[in-house]
Amino acid sequence: MNNSILLVEDSEDDYEAITRAFKKVELDNPILWCKSGQDALDFLKTTNTHTAHHPGLILLDLNMPGLDRRKTLRRLKEDTDLKNIPVAILSTSSDERNIKNCYLMGASLYVEKSVNFDDFVEDIRQLKKYWTSIAPS
Numbered sequence: 001m002n003n004s005i006l007l008v009e010d011s012e013d014d015y016e017a018i019t020r021a022f023k024k025v026e027l028d029n030p031i032l033w034c035k036s037g038q039d040a041l042d043f044l045k046t047t048n049t050h051t052a053h054h055p056g057l058i059l060l061d062l063n064m065p066g067l068d069r070r071k072t073l074r075r076l077k078e079d080t081d082l083k084n085i086p087v088a089i090l091s092t093s094s095d096e097r098n099i100k101n102c103y104l105m106g107a108s109l110y111v112e113k114s115v116n117f118d119d120f121v122e123d124i125r126q127l128k129k130y131w132t133s134i135a136p137s
Contacts, residue, residue, distance in 0.1 A: 006055040037072030062091030077106035
């Protein structure tokens with residue numbers, strides 16, 4: 001399995017914050033970046049067709065313009081070539097309905113993004129701990 005992480009995030013500021021947090025917690029996995037759900041699906045289908053490499057984890061922003069998280073997650077989980085890639089949802093929302101819906105749609109993990117950077121680094125540390133210790137591939 002590929003150890004890269006596909007980050008699906010429309011905000012360049014959030015992308016930079018996430019990559020800084022990854023560095024702080026020494027999460028050294030290569031990061032692939034798509035700015036929309038459609039870009040991510042196109043990328044994954046292209047890499048599948050040409051190289052058969054998939055990321056080890058997809059981090060999917062909850063709120064994106066265009067093809068939103070729900071549709072993106074649904075398409076990922078309906079595609080026989082992509083459905084086994086674990087998907088973690090990143091969101092500032094703590095709405096229980098959103099969280100439950102994400103899990104029902106096949107998300108492996110829901111991470112609530114803290115607004116404070118130091119707290120967000122701790123969120124990423126917990127993601128790393130979960131992904132490398134509790135749910136190793």
